[in-house]
Amino acid sequence: MSPYHRPTTLQEALGLLAGPGLCIAAGCTDLFPATGARALCGPVLDITAIAALRGIAPEGDYIRLGATTTWADILRADLPAGFDMLRDAAREVGSVQIQTSGTLAGNICNASPAADGVPCLLALDAEVEIASLGATRQVHLGDFITGVRQTALRPGEMVTAILIPKAKTGGRSRFIKLGARTYLVISIAMVAARLEVENGHVSAAALAVGACSAVARRLPRQEAALIGTRADAGLVGRIEPTLIVPDLAPIDDIRAEATYRSGAAVELIRRAVDDLVAGVGKVAA
Structure with missing residues (x-):
């Protein structure tokens, strides 16, 4: 049997990780399928017993999401409206069992192009x-x-937290994904959008697209084109393929061709922005 380690402190875990060959395990929702075997091979470092790695709390200028914080934890947490897109994503990450076991840090460390978070x-x-x-x-x-x-990540390193600047949690946000079916599916394209509105105009915009490129991308040109414009139904008309597609480098795979992904990303951004503008109008009313 391969060595199995389940430390209760971060320092103990980092000491073990300084040695060669350890595989870090948390939710294991991606780790097990990737092995192609009935059991994990090689020495395992299980970090789920380290209490300091789980939880959501303010820390200085940030909101700290511990490395073993699960999707279910995100759904239960009292977070600003800027996090609504992450909560939307949490609802669509696999089944309830996956949401309960899967961790946010595992989602980024797995580095899949289609990672919802x-x-x-x-x-x-x-x-x-x-x-x-x-x-x-x-x-x-x-x-x-x-x-x-x-x-x-370098040898001997592990992710201990994801830090969100408090200054970036304002406004309203939306997450939309496109797949062959509604649930339990790997996305063809997905978008996250966050808008801040002051005096009826967009004061800040953050747009990101996943599952289209090898790595999820922000859309700085399209964001810049939205800032300063009126946050009304006409805002959707400012979503332009020429401001989005050059920042994507879309991929071809078994789920969709690059050209389809490009068009899907533009349409999803339009829908997300339209939803956010409609929400702003309801709040104002």
């Missing part, structure tokens, strides 16, 4: 807290995921 976290300007035995560092999520199944 990544566009939402990008639209919240998330940073990733990474620890090793001798140091801690923070990396913007956009720099953390470097490719398909690839991250910026």
